[in-house]
Amino acid sequence: MMDKENKKDIRSLSVEELRDFFIKNSHQAFRGNQVYKWLWQKGIHKFEGMTNLSKYARELLKKHFVINHVAIDFQQKSKDGTIKNTVRLFDKFIVESVLIPTATRTTACVSSQVGCSLDCKFCATAKIKRMRNLNMDEIYDQVKAMDQQSRYYYGRPLSNIVFMGMGEPLMNYKNMIASIEKITQPDGLGISPSRITVSTSGIPKMIMKMADDGVKFGLAVSLHSARQSVREQLMPFAKKFPLNELVTSIQYWYEKTSKPVTYEYIVWKKINDKKEDIDALVDLCKSTPCKVNLIEYNPIGENEFLQADNEAISDYRSALETNRITATVRRSRGKDIDAACGQLANKSI
Numbered sequence: 001m002m003d004k005e006n007k008k009d010i011r012s013l014s015v016e017e018l019r020d021f022f023i024k025n026s027h028q029a030f031r032g033n034q035v036y037k038w039l040w041q042k043g044i045h046k047f048e049g050m051t052n053l054s055k056y057a058r059e060l061l062k063k064h065f066v067i068n069h070v071a072i073d074f075q076q077k078s079k080d081g082t083i084k085n086t087v088r089l090f091d092k093f094i095v096e097s098v099l100i101p102t103a104t105r106t107t108a109c110v111s112s113q114v115g116c117s118l119d120c121k122f123c124a125t126a127k128i129k130r131m132r133n134l135n136m137d138e139i140y141d142q143v144k145a146m147d148q149q150s151r152y153y154y155g156r157p158l159s160n161i162v163f164m165g166m167g168e169p170l171m172n173y174k175n176m177i178a179s180i181e182k183i184t185q186p187d188g189l190g191i192s193p194s195r196i197t198v199s200t201s202g203i204p205k206m207i208m209k210m211a212d213d214g215v216k217f218g219l220a221v222s223l224h225s226a227r228q229s230v231r232e233q234l235m236p237f238a239k240k241f242p243l244n245e246l247v248t249s250i251q252y253w254y255e256k257t258s259k260p261v262t263y264e265y266i267v268w269k270k271i272n273d274k275k276e277d278i279d280a281l282v283d284l285c286k287s288t289p290c291k292v293n294l295i296e297y298n299p300i301g302e303n304e305f306l307q308a309d310n311e312a313i314s315d316y317r318s319a320l321e322t323n324r325i326t327a328t329v330r331r332s333r334g335k336d337i338d339a340a341c342g343q344l345a346n347k348s349i
């Protein structure tokens with residue numbers, strides 16, 4: 001990534017490349033390690049702040065590089081403690097990320113794209129077209145910033161990370177994977193991959209690729225209906241990725257990773273609240289070990305979607321439990337500040 005003056009973003013360099021840069025410029029290689037630490041562990045945004053480097057070395061870096069970084073333009077705090085961050089990127093695009101505290105955890109929900117190219121009818125982000133993918137460091141920065149917030153406001157580091165903010169992480173595969181590498185490395189944030197979940201709307205080819213790549217994080221799939229005809233209406237792109245292919249890819253994922261998938265599922269009035277919808281879900285769940293997260297619908301303005309009655313949700317729950325499928329009901333967080341799932345749409349700007 002180059003800026004106007006054709007300077008390279010220094011954070012696109014590996015530690016080896018930084019060491020090489022110093023060697024080529026007649027400095028000792030370990031300077032590269034020092035810079036790497038400033039950039040990734042200390043999260044510094046100005047060359048001046050790299051105080052263990054000589055003034056000359058700092059000027060040299062300035063001549064060749066810029067440090068692209070995100071800035072938190074503002075934070076909104078919900079009554080329930082959820083914090084929504086408006087995150088400005090170096091080229092002025094905005095994404096949002098959300099910190100969600102509970103009694104036992106603090107979870108960071110991160111964005112992977114500016115906007116989204118998918119067309120889920122019930123999601124606010126789908127109303128903004130996809131502008132670009134986030135770079136690896138832009139995803140990492142969101143997590144780093146929320147780790148700091150978590151320590152500051154809640155006195156503990158982040159415990160979990162979910163890729164459930166704006167965008168489809170599997171459509172920004174390379175950068176999503178690279179950001180997780182950095183988040184999990186000891187010289188990054190050292191967070192275990194078992195505490196990270198990537199949520200996808202369901203792209204079979206990419207789910208299989210992830211399984212082949214031997215990733216160690218968890219997978220969530222936004223299912224919302226186990227009936228192809230209904231799912232296609234909710235998520236029109238699902239015509240291209242039919243349920244039978246999705247199920248095959250999830251079976252493959254389980255064979256390779258031994259990790260049960262989590263299905264995210266919203267129950268809407270008159271859309272998927274009938275017995276045949278429940279039966280279809282139970283059937284689909286029997287194909288691979290899984291759990292189902294029944295999530296509350298967060299309204300996104302005028303449309304035909306209405307959260308189903310509690311009765312319908314209980315019917316889902318008991319049908320799943322009768323069939324020994326774990327089901328949880330997820331309550332929304334941060335609704336009062338439009339920070340809940342599917343509500344991220346840069347309303348604040």
Ligand code: SAH
Pocket residue numbers: 120122123124163164165166167168169199200201202220221222264266295296297298299300341342343
């Ligand atoms: N593109 C990815 C990740 C972003 S969406 C995916 O589809 O999984 C994160 C989760 O929020 C998904 O499960 C999505 O279905 C859900 N979601 C979208 N709009 C919502 C809304 N209005 N209310 C509740 N959940 C919503």
